[in-house]
Amino acid sequence: MNRPDRSARRRRGKSDPVDAQEAARAVLSGRARSQAKAGDGPVQCACLFKLAKDSAVKARTQGVNQLKAVLITADPDLREGLNGLKARALVRTCAQFEDREDGVGGRSAVEQATRITLCLLARRIEQLTEQIRDLERCLTGLVERHFPQLLIPVSIGPDSAATLLITMGDNPERLRSEASFAALCGVSPVEYSSGCQRRHRLNRSGDRRANAALYRIVQSRLRFDARTRR
Known part of the structure; x- marks a missing residue:
């Protein structure tokens, strides 16, 4: 379904029966023409791999930040x-620390706890890095x-290709033209003319991850592709 009509929600409120009635009216009147993405093909597999990879990358970044934060308050000798x-x-160095608790009392106990924490965080980061590599190989x-044809153009890698495929879905026939795909990615111009002035603004809607993937592709092509620079 398309996005619910905001004016109808303001007039009638929100509930499941009201939403169902508005959806039926939108279909009967022809206003609702969107076709849902299918989830029964390779694109759905890419979506699952990408989900796991993104969460692993986020957790690894958090682990690296925590490791560096622990170092800030660590013993000066260890920090230096x-x-x-x-x-x-x-x-790699922190992962080789011993995780035995053999120091007692005072500063030695705190330093030993610091070394244990650094060791565990480093090993967690290494495990997440290995998971990310496995998921990248799967993608x-x-x-x-x-979809080997997606990797032929310059600056389109497997990760960006998978992001665009997830936006498209397993049934690309639901996208009627290149313009519809551009609107879906939020890169189509939107008219906001008034009177004799004809203007366009950027499209702020659409899939923001696909929008970011297209931005990365264009920025990379501006560096490495002569035709794009021209």
């Missing part, structure tokens, strides 16, 4: 020994197997 290491080397294999 890890100072200057880049993220990967820092995680790449799926796109290469079912």
